[in-house]
Amino acid sequence: MKDYGFIRVAAAKPSVRVADVDFNVAEICRMTETAENSNVSVLLFPELSVTGYTCGDLFGQQLLTVSAENGIRKIMEFTRGKSVTVIAGAPVSFKGRLYDCAIVLKNGNIKGIVPKIWLPNYNEFYEARWFASGKDFLTPHAVTSGRNLVNGKDSVREGFPEEIEYAGFRCNISPNLLFETGGVIFGIEICEDMWTPVPPSTYHALAGAEIIFNPSASNEILSKHEYRKNLMSQISARNVCGYVYVSSGFGESTQDLVFGGAALIHENGILLSENERFTTEPTLTIADMDVERLRLQRQKISTFAAVTPDGTPSSEYRRLYSIVRLGRNAETDFAEKLYRSVEAHPFVPVGNPEETQRRCREILSIQVTGLASRLAHIGAKSAVIGISGGLDSTLALLVTVLAFDRLGLDRKGITGITMPGYGTTDRTHDNAVELMDCLGISRREISITGACDRHFSDIGHDRNIHDVTYENSQARERTQILMDVANSLSGIVIGTGDLSELALGWATYNGDHMSMYGVNASIPKTLVRHLVKWCADNHFHEGCGKSARNVLYDIVDTPISPELLPADENGDISQKTEDIVGPYELHDFFLYHFFRNGYAPAKIFFLARKAFDGVYDNDTIKKWLKTFIRRFFSQQFKRSCLPDGPKVGSVSLSPRGDWRMPSDAGCDIFLKDAGEL
Numbered sequence: 001m002k003d004y005g006f007i008r009v010a011a012a013k014p015s016v017r018v019a020d021v022d023f024n025v026a027e028i029c030r031m032t033e034t035a036e037n038s039n040v041s042v043l044l045f046p047e048l049s050v051t052g053y054t055c056g057d058l059f060g061q062q063l064l065t066v067s068a069e070n071g072i073r074k075i076m077e078f079t080r081g082k083s084v085t086v087i088a089g090a091p092v093s094f095k096g097r098l099y100d101c102a103i104v105l106k107n108g109n110i111k112g113i114v115p116k117i118w119l120p121n122y123n124e125f126y127e128a129r130w131f132a133s134g135k136d137f138l139t140p141h142a143v144t145s146g147r148n149l150v151n152g153k154d155s156v157r158e159g160f161p162e163e164i165e166y167a168g169f170r171c172n173i174s175p176n177l178l179f180e181t182g183g184v185i186f187g188i189e190i191c192e193d194m195w196t197p198v199p200p201s202t203y204h205a206l207a208g209a210e211i212i213f214n215p216s217a218s219n220e221i222l223s224k225h226e227y228r229k230n231l232m233s234q235i236s237a238r239n240v241c242g243y244v245y246v247s248s249g250f251g252e253s254t255q256d257l258v259f260g261g262a263a264l265i266h267e268n269g270i271l272l273s274e275n276e277r278f279t280t281e282p283t284l285t286i287a288d289m290d291v292e293r294l295r296l297q298r299q300k301i302s303t304f305a306a307v308t309p310d311g312t313p314s315s316e317y318r319r320l321y322s323i324v325r326l327g328r329n330a331e332t333d334f335a336e337k338l339y340r341s342v343e344a345h346p347f348v349p350v351g352n353p354e355e356t357q358r359r360c361r362e363i364l365s366i367q368v369t370g371l372a373s374r375l376a377h378i379g380a381k382s383a384v385i386g387i388s389g390g391l392d393s394t395l396a397l398l399v400t401v402l403a404f405d406r407l408g409l410d411r412k413g414i415t416g417i418t419m420p421g422y423g424t425t426d427r428t429h430d431n432a433v434e435l436m437d438c439l440g441i442s443r444r445e446i447s448i449t450g451a452c453d454r455h456f457s458d459i460g461h462d463r464n465i466h467d468v469t470y471e472n473s474q475a476r477e478r479t480q481i482l483m484d485v486a487n488s489l490s491g492i493v494i495g496t497g498d499l500s501e502l503a504l505g506w507a508t509y510n511g512d513h514m515s516m517y518g519v520n521a522s523i524p525k526t527l528v529r530h531l532v533k534w535c536a537d538n539h540f541h542e543g544c545g546k547s548a549r550n551v552l553y554d555i556v557d558t559p560i561s562p563e564l565l566p567a568d569e570n571g572d573i574s575q576k577t578e579d580i581v582g583p584y585e586l587h588d589f590f591l592y593h594f595f596r597n598g599y600a601p602a603k604i605f606f607l608a609r610k611a612f613d614g615v616y617d618n619d620t621i622k623k624w625l626k627t628f629i630r631r632f633f634s635q636q637f638k639r640s641c642l643p644d645g646p647k648v649g650s651v652s653l654s655p656r657g658d659w660r661m662p663s664d665a666g667c668d669i670f671l672k673d674a675g676e677l
Helices: 021-037 056-060 062-078 191-195 200-206 224-238 291-300 314-320 353-378 391-407 426-439 449-459 468-488 499-504 525-538 548-557 577-581 584-595 601-611 618-634 668-673
Strands: 006-013 042-044 085-094 097-106 109-115 147-150 153-155 162-166 169-173 177-181 184-188 211-216 242-247 263-267 270-274 283-290 322-327 383-386 414-418 442-445 492-495
Touching (some): 006 021, 006 242, 021 062, 021 085, 062 085, 062 097, 085 109, 085 211, 097 177, 109 177, 191 200, 191 211, 200 211, 200 224, 224 263, 263 283, 283 291, 353 391, 353 492, 391 426, 391 492, 391 525, 414 426, 426 548, 449 468, 468 492, 525 584, 584 601, 601 618, 601 668
Parallel strands (some): 006 042, 042 085, 109 169, 211 242, 414 442
Antiparallel strands (some): 085 097, 147 153, 242 263
């Protein structure tokens, strides 16, 4: 059974009765059983879940703390024979002091106890009235030149774990405990710890923790929840980690405060799952954390863990921590049920309309600013662009128009050229002409058929043989026209090719592959379509004759084609790109996860099956995944000499920074992983 780098985690918000240990333990055991049946590997309960958080001065009663210890013993025994790791909260008495602790239990054992470090003592909170700080377990130290100085000698600060006998079991107690389960390392910080300027989770992550668990008892006040979510999102993003959080809920005392029982699971800044707050019933919030993705992201970030907060090198800093081995994870069939959404179109902005609007504006602003800066730098007041009536040239034209507007240049300085050839259809030609007229740019039409006929004659090629020579000659003739016209106007050629075409090598070398500035170089095809539609909805809706909006809508609905082969008997497009290389939505999905996350083909295939369930069958996905791999590797030589163009998203194939790959790299191991060899 393959885990694909996932681990299943859960945040449990149980029913609670204040100071009723037996009831609370029964609830914890019941929810543990549910989590075990759901193949959860690590299960988190709220802060002080065994007693309830709002016991107040009852924490000073020995009977309550002894009852809590007995309750932990019952939970410990309940976990025997189970694969789930349980993190429960209880007050722990040690050396005459009481600590607010998270207790890690696995298969009938207590694996470690983590005390809370930062205790709130303001307004309605008085934790320091009852509890001592986990700082007691950290050795005071002085940092000198990035190292610690003890007795005049360099030494590494020691965070010493104390041994404690608790619930009839001997284990370590320390804030500097990390736990390893099934190869995944996690750490724990408790409630207020998260809100500090430099939270323990930062230290934990730099010491190797890939997931942080936070048992909390955070009350609810107006707008606090959104702030809390944003804080967790930032912590998980900054530390490139998973973050699992759960807070006390219904049943806690409402004498002065209300507890909503929030459960949140984040991964590298992204919210994977959350529950509904203020419910009277228990909730179990489950998510499948992609630890492989976290590791690959950390690997890419050269500054991650370069220097630790106390100034020591990361290799020495890790000695401050003890790692407790927990054994194997639950046997989880992620293929049967995956507790996370897999976005089919990862490049396309999703979310509420306001967020979508913001992201589309920003994408266009990056493209427009890049082109405007280049035009201003070289002093060019003229731009030349080939307009085919297709998606890519349309987006490039819209960006160019906006760049001219921003610089205060006359749109007539933009020369759009239609270059009809053997495969040009009336639909694309008319849309190209109509759009240029609506936008008020200069328009020219130069047929390439005569020049190509002469060229075929010169090289001895039969024009009736519709092979790669037939197709590429047309693309190169169009590029020659654009370059020469740009020279005559002292302008630059605006490239129209997009990221998806670059990934697949679906461009004619030194034909449409070349320009003087490629504004779409990091815009994948699925995003091109989305942006053109967004522009139709939000910009350029006024025009002459048929409105620009209607023209743009028709372009969005036009089949993608280079139009290098003759039209069919009805005058319609006969050469449809997606029939040849495969659906662009699949290739964009493959590209995103191959480049951004570094996934192997087998994992990409697994995720694609989830994302496109009911759209493509497994054989279709596998077929086009193999095509993607072959073309991506074989066409690197085209990407090795790309023109300049602005980076827009996290995926870019520029050979000058984002993707440096030898043109003769082999792809056999990747095809084998996809099931080819």
